[in-house]
Amino acid sequence: MKAGLLAALATLAVAARGSAAPPADLLLLNGKVFTADPAHPWAQAIAIRGERIVAVGERAAVEREAGRGVRRLDLGGRVVIPGINDAHAHVGPELPGTPIAVKGMEPSFDDVLAAVREAAAAAPAGGSLKGEVGWTALSDPRATRAALDEAAGGRPVVLECWTGHDGLVSSAVLRAAGIGEESWNPPGGFYGHLTGTRTLSGALHEYALWRLTRRLRSEVPAEQAVRDVHAFEQQALRFGITSVQDMSNALRRDAFVRLLAQARPILRWRVITFPMVEPSQPDLDEGPEVPAHPTPLVTVSGTKWILDGTPVEARALMRDAYADPAGRYGQGNFRPEAVLAAIRRGGADPLLLHAVGDRIIAQVIASMQQLGGEATWRPRRLRIEHGDGLMPDLVDSARRLGIVVVQNPSHFTIGDVLSRRYKPEVRARFQPLRSLIAAGIPLALGSDG
Incomplete structure (x- = not known):
């Protein structure tokens, strides 16, 4: 399946080649081809020239597109779908080290030790x-670097939560990263502390974690990093994914572009800048500027900011208090004026904002209205990543501002967590999907993997 299949199949039905157009060099025949065109949802054959689909339809019509030496591939009745776009992924070199084999997604801290x-x-x-x-x-009170130090015999240890927003590291990792016993919080993140002290416990949250893991991943040898990219691509292809939009938290933008050039990818990639600085800072510290199209299958476009946490650790920023833990409202990663600065930067370069809680989404909408409203923002198609808390009272404003929502189906697997975290009336309105489509809000899906 060619990488441009999604866009082509979505717009083509039965078509005949114009007399001046070059002939096809590949025919896919005798298949069950899903076109994504409501008027002609299924076809039998596809004609391809180079990287472009030139016809989709019945076999006889598509055969007329053939040129001399055309290659014919009999699909034997197999289903063909448009190549899937993974609209939200996190790809990069795997952290170095021996894997720690824990059982299940939620082991106890004793099991982890x-x-x-x-x-x-x-x-x-x-x-x-x-x-x-x-x-x-x-979240176990005993989860400290001292406990990891004892269990690992002083080795470097990195534990990451499956949400990607929290971690716990040993003392050796903090020392290697130059993080002191009483370091101040970095922009957008924070360190955990031993009770009643300013001494770091080894817990890292939000940007504090990502800054450290980016440093560790940047030290992975190039050959291994290339193998990791290839492994991701092969896994993606098995799911029918032919293009991926990467939220590049694993490496600095220039480093990830270099890695993709070395890897010579077979998927189409969109590299999205993931700054580790305060949004109001002029320099995003992402290295030298890179071309918008550094290699044939790679596009560099967009900037991503993570504005709050997730419901798992009760840090999605909400207007109503959580049921568990009672009385908490979540936590934003940046001050309101910094959020405004992030949105102000969203000019020609597309802007992507992780915003889960309804309070942070309301803040984004208010900032967009303050910075020009519909006339300014509707053409820019600002993206809200996840958007679980896009409540009914916010939907119309989001639609008028041209907001696009990118949701992740994996988030729908934690219903038990959400039912525990939120009051029933909030839970009933959390994680909209079909209602967003019905309201006219563009919706895309990503793996968040």
């Missing part, structure tokens, strides 16, 4: 350890 000891016993001398755990373990 046991797995750390087991991994440390099997790892090379002095080698680092890495693992993915849940909020149950990371």
Whole structure:
């Protein structure tokens, strides 16, 4: 399946080649082709020239597109779909180290420590350890770097929550990253502290985590980083994904573009800048400028800011208090004036904002109205990533401002967490999907993987 299939199939039905157009060099025949065209949803064959689809329809009509030496591929009745676009992904080099094998998504902290000891016993001398755990373990009061230090024998250890927003690291990792015992919080993130002190506990949240893991990933050898990109592409292709939009938190923009050039990708990539600075700072610290199209299958476009957390750790910024933990409203990553500065930057370069809670979404909408309203923003198609808290009273304003919502189906698997976090009346309105389409708000889907 060619990478341009989605756009072409969405607009083509039965078509005949104009007499002046070059002939097709590949025919896909005897298939069940889903076109995504309501008037002609199914076809039998596709004609392709180079990287473009030139006809979709019945076999006899498509055969007329053939040139000399055309290659014919008999699909044997197999289904062909448009190539899927993953509108929200996080790709990059895997963290180095021996994996920590935990059972399930939400192991207890005791289970995690046991797995750390087991991994440390099997790892090379002095080698680092890495693992993915849940909020149950990371929110345990005993979850500190001292506990990791003891279990791992002083090795470097990085634990990341499966949400991607929180982590816990050992003392060796903090030292290697130049993070002191009483370091101040970085822009957009914060460190955990030992109770009643300013001493860092080893917990890292939001941008504090991403700044550290970006540094670690930047040290992965180029050959391994290329293999990791290839592994992602092969997995994506097995799901029918032919293009991916990467929220480039793993590496600085210039470094990720260089990595893709080395990897010579087979998917189409959109690289989205993910700054680690305060939005009002003039320099985004993403390295030298890169071309909009540095290689044939790579486009560099857009800037992403993460404005709040997730419901899992009760940090999606809400207007109504959480049911559990009671009395909390969540937490924004930036001050309101910094959010305004982030939105003000969204001019010619597309703007993408992680905004989950209804309070932060309302703040985004108010800022857009303050900075020009519909006339300014509707053509710019600002994207809200996730948008779980786009409540009914905010939908019309979002539609008029031209907001696009990118949701992640994986988020629908945590209904038990949401039912615990939110009061029933809030839960009933949380995570809209079909209602957004009905209201005329453009909607896309991404893996968030």
